[in-house]
Amino acid sequence: xxxxxxDILIIGTGIAGLTTAIKLSEDKSLNIGIITRGKKPxxxxxxxxxxxxxxxxxxxxxxxxxxxxxxxxxxxxxxIDQLMQSSSKIIKEILIDKxxxxxxxxxxxxxxxxxxxxxxxPRILYNGDATGKAIEVSLLNYLEKCSNVDLQTEKTAVDLIxxxxxxxxxxxxxxxxxxxGAYIFDQNSKEVDxxxxxxxxxxxxxxGALYLHHSNxxxxxxxxxxxxxxxxxxxxxxxxxxxxPTTYFGSSSDRRFLISEAVxxxxxxxxxxxxxxxxEKYHPDAEMAPRDVVSKAxxxxxxxxxxxxxxxxxxxxxxxxxENRFPNIFQYLLERKIDMxxxxxxxxxxxHYTCGGIKTDLRGRTxxxxxxxxxxxxxxxxxxxxxxxxxxxxxxxxxGYKAAEDITATMEDHANxxxxxxxxxxxxxxxxxxxxxINQDIAIIKQTMWNxxxxxxxxxxxxxxxAMFSELYEQVQKFYRDAQLHDQLxxxxxxIEIAFVVLSASLRQPE
Numbered sequence: 001x002x003x004x005x006x007d008i009l010i011i012g013t014g015i016a017g018l019t020t021a022i023k024l025s026e027d028k029s030l031n032i033g034i035i036t037r038g039k040k041p042x043x044x045x046x047x048x049x050x051x052x053x054x055x056x057x058x059x060x061x062x063x064x065x066x067x068x069x070x071x072x073x074x075x076x077x078x079x080i081d082q083l084m085q086s087s088s089k090i091i092k093e094i095l096i097d098k099x100x101x102x103x104x105x106x107x108x109x110x111x112x113x114x115x116x117x118x119x120x121x122p123r124i125l126y127n128g129d130a131t132g133k134a135i136e137v138s139l140l141n142y143l144e145k146c147s148n149v150d151l152q153t154e155k156t157a158v159d160l161i162x163x164x165x166x167x168x169x170x171x172x173x174x175x176x177x178x179x180x181g182a183y184i185f186d187q188n189s190k191e192v193d194x195x196x197x198x199x200x201x202x203x204x205x206x207x208g209a210l211y212l213h214h215s216n217x218x219x220x221x222x223x224x225x226x227x228x229x230x231x232x233x234x235x236x237x238x239x240x241x242x243x244x245p246t247t248y249f250g251s252s253s254d255r256r257f258l259i260s261e262a263v264x265x266x267x268x269x270x271x272x273x274x275x276x277x278x279x280e281k282y283h284p285d286a287e288m289a290p291r292d293v294v295s296k297a298x299x300x301x302x303x304x305x306x307x308x309x310x311x312x313x314x315x316x317x318x319x320x321x322x323e324n325r326f327p328n329i330f331q332y333l334l335e336r337k338i339d340m341x342x343x344x345x346x347x348x349x350x351x352h353y354t355c356g357g358i359k360t361d362l363r364g365r366t367x368x369x370x371x372x373x374x375x376x377x378x379x380x381x382x383x384x385x386x387x388x389x390x391x392x393x394x395x396x397x398x399x400g401y402k403a404a405e406d407i408t409a410t411m412e413d414h415a416n417x418x419x420x421x422x423x424x425x426x427x428x429x430x431x432x433x434x435x436x437x438i439n440q441d442i443a444i445i446k447q448t449m450w451n452x453x454x455x456x457x458x459x460x461x462x463x464x465x466x467a468m469f470s471e472l473y474e475q476v477q478k479f480y481r482d483a484q485l486h487d488q489l490x491x492x493x494x495x496i497e498i499a500f501v502v503l504s505a506s507l508r509q510p511e
Contacts, residue, residue, distance in 0.1 A: 009182060010034040016399060019374075022146065023405065024149075026408075069118065071386050102134055114266070118389060156223075162180070163422070177232050183195075226497045240383075243349040243455050245270075374403050442492055469500055
């Protein structure tokens with residue numbers, strides 16, 4: 001077992017983790033480590049984000065209202081206020097000036113702003129239909145210039161290190177609950193190493209991949225949530241999973257291709273199998289209603305009429321305009337013999353965003369000393385029970401920046417690393433690993449979450465899921481204790497634990 005020492009350890013390489021690292025790197029006295037379980041650091045939900053990122057302009061009187069309206073007035077107002085007061089400056093500093101992220105512009109050179117569902121005005125920066133990719137790649141390119149940042153791939157976080165849980169002496173159990181590093185599994189050497197740190201930042205994304213149909217990276221399996229929970233952090237609002245209304249229907253894979261909110265923002269209409277619009281009977285804003293309203297409406301139409309999908313119609317736009325505005329969506333559909341300038345697009349909802357998460361304050365601090373959480377893994381209260389479109393990238397950027405500011409301001413000049421010899425070495429099990437069992441267990445979790453803990457929930461469905469998960473949980477825990485460690489086994493353990501968290505929260509709010 002090796003030991004690594006970093007002033008700050010960041011787990012996750014999406015917009016939140018990368019922004020934290022970039023801002024921290026300004027202090028050249030800091031040694032920053034950032035790890036990801038992926039083979040490539042861009043394997044994150046940020047990379048797959050299509051729509052855009054909100055630009056809060058001076059005099060925008062509607063954003064606070066729009067965020068609260070989308071969340072049914074359940075968002076935390078101080079979080080909204082921070083977003084409105086700080087985010088534009090952070091966009092300019094991090095994305096525009098440092099990373100050089102490219103966004104669509106008018107002939108005049110001003111930014112071209114688009115509008116999405118539940119937004120009162122156009123206020124969203126975008127880069128075609130691959131805004132997340134543009135942001136992710138530009139941030140990674142900039143990070144290469146940061147000499148005090150060490151980025152490591154194919155490293156899976158196993159558990160956060162807390163002396164009260166992992167100390168070698170009984171006396172350590174009485175220490176305050178604090179995080180002093182993490183156990184990290186090296187996918188190549190198959191060893192678990194100690195990564196000691198003065199601060200740890202979780203930026204591991206959401207839990208969409210726990211569902212059979214989702215729009216996320218398969219890495220969104222709840223690793224950060226599960227590690228934080230085991231360490232003693234508070235999780236909140238975990239029952240509130242946002243389902244994106246429009247993903248392409250036709251793929252057999254778990255991850256469904258997203259048909260961006262911006263397609264409806266640019267005038268796309270939802271129609272049924274007969275070509276008739278139906279959203280007007282569900283909400284006065286029709287297709288521009290909040291995501292939860294649209295997703296539930298689509299499911300109702302599908303269930304009531306025994307349809308497999310509904311359709312998105314944007315055929316009123318000409319081909320050249322669509323190819324320029326949505327190049328990736330256009331090409332993806334064309335490869336499946338759908339010309340979106342002439343044909344209807346078959347769509348269904350899919351799990352998209354985790355509105356809850358690890359509870360933090362306005363600086364990303366959790367209830368555990370030295371532990372921060374930023375991005376989708378965190379719950380700042382910004383989204384309440386339902387997220388407004390294009391707020392997620394902005395939240396990750398803003399809170400990643402704020403966390404870095406707080407860490408820099410509070411890091412003691414002569415702070416020492418916790419003595420790694422006082423922390424237990426990881427004990428590796430030797431039983432042969434059976435990946436077929438892991439794959440089957442993951443499939444059960446995905447099917448159960450989709451069918452019983454999905455868009456439509458009832459007490460009967462949730463109790464059925466509880467019975468299934470109770471048995472599976474015990475089996476997975478024994479399997480985890482006895483089998484050789486593997487990235488997928490770590491994911492399975494975390495997945496069943498967080499599936500149970502979502503289920504338990506849902507039993508309190510079954511509708």
